[in-house]
Amino acid sequence: MAIATITWVAALIVIVLLLQWAIIKTRVAVVAIVLVLSWQFLPRPLMFFLELDQPYPNYLFEKDVWGLVSESLIVFLVWIVLFFLSYSIFFQKSLSLQRVLPKVPDTKVGLVLFIIALITTLIGVLSTGYLIDSVGSIGSFMYQVKVGKAFAGYYVIREISITGAVFSGISLLYFEKKYRMSKSKNRSRKIVWLSVLLYSTNLAFNYFWGNRYNIAMLLGALGIGWHFYIYRIHMLKAALLILIAATMLQTLKNLRSENFGEVLFMEIKSTQPFWTDVSLSLHMSQFDAFMLAYRDAGKVFQFRNGKDFINGLLAFIPRKLYPNKETYAVGGWFRRVYQPEKINGWPITIIGNWYVNFGFLGIFLGSLISGIIAAIFDSVNRNLRESYWQAGVAPPIAFFIFDGGVSTGFVQKIFLNVIPVIMLAIILGRIGRNRSS
Numbered sequence: 508m509a510i511a512t513i514t515w516v517a518a519l520i521v522i523v524l525l526l527q528w529a530i531i532k533t534r535v536a537v538v539a540i541v542l543v544l545s546w547q548f549l550p551r552p553l554m555f556f557l558e559l560d561q562p563y564p565n566y567l568f569e570k571d572v573w574g575l576v577s578e579s580l581i582v583f584l585v586w587i588v589l590f591f592l593s594y595s596i597f598f599q600k601s602l603s604l605q606r607v608l609p610k611v612p613d614t615k616v617g618l619v620l621f622i623i624a625l626i627t628t629l630i631g632v633l634s635t636g637y638l639i640d641s642v643g644s645i646g647s648f649m650y651q652v653k654v655g656k657a658f659a660g661y662y663v664i665r666e667i668s669i670t671g672a673v674f675s676g677i678s679l680l681y682f683e684k685k686y687r688m689s690k691s692k693n694r695s696r697k698i699v700w701l702s703v704l705l706y707s708t709n710l711a712f713n714y715f716w717g718n719r720y721n722i723a724m725l726l727g728a729l730g731i732g733w734h735f736y737i738y739r740i741h742m743l744k745a746a747l748l749i750l751i752a753a754t755m756l757q758t759l760k761n762l763r764s765e766n767f768g769e770v771l772f773m774e775i776k777s778t779q780p781f782w783t784d785v786s787l788s789l790h791m792s793q794f795d796a797f798m799l800a801y802r803d804a805g806k807v808f809q810f811r812n813g814k815d816f817i818n819g820l821l822a823f824i825p826r827k828l829y830p831n832k833e834t835y836a837v838g839g840w841f842r843r844v845y846q847p848e849k850i851n852g853w854p855i856t857i858i859g860n861w862y863v864n865f866g867f868l869g870i871f872l873g874s875l876i877s878g879i880i881a882a883i884f885d886s887v888n889r890n891l892r893e894s895y896w897q898a899g900v901a902p903p904i905a906f907f908i909f910d911g912g913v914s915t916g917f918v919q920k921i922f923l924n925v926i927p928v929i930m931l932a933i934i935l936g937r938i939g940r941n942r943s944s
Contacts, residue, residue, distance in 0.1 A: 593878030
């Protein structure tokens with residue numbers, strides 16, 4: 508336990524220093540990656556140290572848990588160090604790439620931006636609303652999505668509401684800044700609140716798909732954009748907001764269980780201990796799954812040899828054209844190694860995805876590639892303090908395409924999350940040029 512504790516403290520110090528550096532330097536990809544990985548790797552060992560909980564599922568961890576905790580944290584530290592080294596080397600080499608991106612005007616496009624956010628939100632509402640109506644209720648729809656898997660080929664519709672949330676967030680930052688700087692504030696203030704309404708609507712319809720993780724990333728991204736572009740959020744206030752958001756997400760999980768209970772005409776209650784339930788709900792138990800993957804890869808099961816990355820490359824093909832395609836999410840396969848009858852998975856973190864595919868070579872390759880791509884991303888998004896566009900776009904895109912680093916679904920996320928934003932940039936750029944001329 509002593510070695511595990513020392514390793515955890517070392518990891519915490521490295522994370523705090525890296526986050527502080529990234530925030531001062533406005534390196535949003537580093538902020539997003541480090542926040543996700545620290546959430547996945549740091550809270551669970553602390554629970555073990557304080558004897559609040561045990562690794563889940565406990566029957567799979569019968570021997571040398573503290574040694575496994577130590578080794579897992581060391582792998583985490585190695586990943587972070589290699590990631591930062593590759594990032595630092597390639598950041599300067601990528602600075603010239605900003606010139607190839609569409610130029611988004613800073614003024615004269617606010618109303619158009621709001622209208623596009625409104626239209627995108629309405630498309631998401633109508634599309635998901637149609638599917639909800641087809642099964643009779645929101646509770647039935649959530650059950651079919653999460654348990655029945657009846658809408659497995661329709662998840663792209665959920666992405667419309669995510670895109671709507673991103674567009675609404677950009678509109679919110681644009682008009683909030685205008686409100687704070689303008690002498691005639693009434694109109695800007697109204698559109699700020701309308702943008703908040705659109706943003707909340709998109710979050711709600713994303714939740715109807717049974718997903719809370721996207722909500723967490725969107726809220727975190729909006730907070731980062733607000734911190735850089737609107738008003739600095741102090742560390743204590745940020746910690747309080749994270750605690751409030753975590754409580755809200757846990758409440759949404761309980762509400763989802765109540766909806767399932769209404770569909771099944773029975774009361775659904777968690778039988779897990781409190782901290783286990785919270786960890787499973789808020790994705791902190793990925794550390795437990797990573798420990799299993801690290802211990803058993805090459806022994807209990809064979810390395811995947813890049814299979815999940817190939818599935819990620821094919822993921823953009825619609826399921827109706829390629830009905831037998833496999834998911835790039837590793838968690839479902841991984842859980843069925845131990846519990847073959849289960850449907851829902853055990854995500855094993857980005858680091859785990861690379862490890863079960865390529866072993867220790869994957870740790871090196873994954874951290875190196877993640878550092879390079881993050882450096883390219885940050886080199887073209889350096890002006891969050893001056894640009895509403897970068898403040899509204901860069902944080903959510905960083906959370907969604909990285910989610911801790913480059914992984915199996917990276918190409919799919921480019922199609923779903925980046926291309927709509929580039930299209931919006933082109934539209935706003937043309938409108939801005941026309942109005943200027």
